[in-house]
Each structure stands twice: as C-alpha cells, then as structure tokens.
Amino acid sequence: MKPISQETIDSLWDELHGEDQKLFEATVTEFTEKQPFLLAYILSRATTDPELTNLQRPDIFLLGTAVYHVFASQENPPSLVDEAVIEAKEQANVDLLDSVSEVEMDEIMSKYGQETLFAEVVQYIAQAQDDIGKARDEHEFSMDLLHFKTMIDCLDQ
Numbered sequence: 681m682k683p684i685s686q687e688t689i690d691s692l693w694d695e696l697h698g699e700d701q702k703l704f705e706a707t708v709t710e711f712t713e714k715q716p717f718l719l720a721y722i723l724s725r726a727t728t729d730p731e732l733t734n735l736q737r738p739d740i741f742l743l744g745t746a747v748y749h750v751f752a753s754q755e756n757p758p759s760l761v762d763e764a765v766i767e768a769k770e771q772a773n774v775d776l777l778d779s780v781s782e783v784e785m786d787e788i789m790s791k792y793g794q795e796t797l798f799a800e801v802v803q804y805i806a807q808a809q810d811d812i813g814k815a816r817d818e819h820e821f822s823m824d825l826l827h828f829k830t831m832i833d834c835l836d837q
Contacts, residue, residue: 697747711748717760725827739808751835761834769833801828
C-alpha cells in the first residue's frame with residue numbers, strides 16, 4: 681500500500697474522535713468483525729502486568745482502532761490478517777530490533793513505507809505515558825512500539 685499522508689491521518693483521526701461517537705462505535709464493530717485476530721493481538725498488550733505497561737487498556741484500544749480506521753478508509757481495505765501473518769510480522773520486527781543499532785534503526789525507519797503513521801503512533805504512546813505521569817520504561821515502550829509496528833505491517837498490504 682502507498683504511504684498514508686499526514687493530512688489523511690489527521691483527517692481520519694479527527695473524524696474518528698469527533699463529537700459523534702457513532703463512527704467510533706461503527707469502526708469498533710467493523711474492526712471486531714473484519715480483523716478479530718489483530719484486535720486480539722493488540723488487546724493482548726493490555727493484559728500484561730498493569731504496573732509494567734506504559735499504556736492503559738483504553739489507550740491501547742483507542743490507538744489500535746485508530747490505526748485500523750486509517751487502513752480501512754483507504755481505497756483497498758486490508759484483507760483478513762490471521763495468526764500466522766501476525767506471528768511472522770512480529771518475528772520479523774523482533775529480529776530487526778535485535779540486529780540493528782539505534783543509528784541503523786533511524787535509517788531503516790526513515791525508509792519505512794508507513795513512517796508518518798508510525799511516527800504518530802510513537803507520539804501517541806509517548807503522550808499517553810506523559811499523561812499518566814509514569815516514567816518511561818524503555819523495554820515496555822519498545823514492546824508497545826513492537827506491537828503497533830506489527831499491526832501496521834499486517835495492515836499495510
């Protein structure tokens with residue numbers, strides 16, 4: 681899929697989180713029906729020890745729904761992502777994290793097809809952490825990023 685622009689991301693985010701909750705509710709229903717494995721994968725991030733998790737369950741759910749909405753709103757919405765695809769994408773991301781330095785990672789991410797969307801995810805996670813006044817645990821921050829990058833990779837078909 682072609683990179684999603686900042687303008688599109690902003691517009692869809694505003695649309696999804698506007699005053700009318702009907703679109704959000706409809707998107708949640710659609711996400712549940714069309715990507716059940718991906719929804720379960722994202723929500724599994726919220727079942728870890730609440731003392732260690734940087735994001736609260738509502739933040740994980742809200743962000744996951746927003747990422748889904750961005751892809752579902754494109755000309756060719758993604759097809760069903762199953763457990764095998766999720767596992768393969770997650771393993772590829774784990775291998776990537778294990779094999780590169782921070783400088784190399786910056787270079788890789790600058791060439792990432794959905795860099796703008798991923799940057800929004802990073803910003804959201806950092807802000808959510810700041811909002812709850814919790815010191816950033818780098819391991820947990822990396823795990824949050826791993827989950828959402830895997831989700832983006834699965835939907836970026």
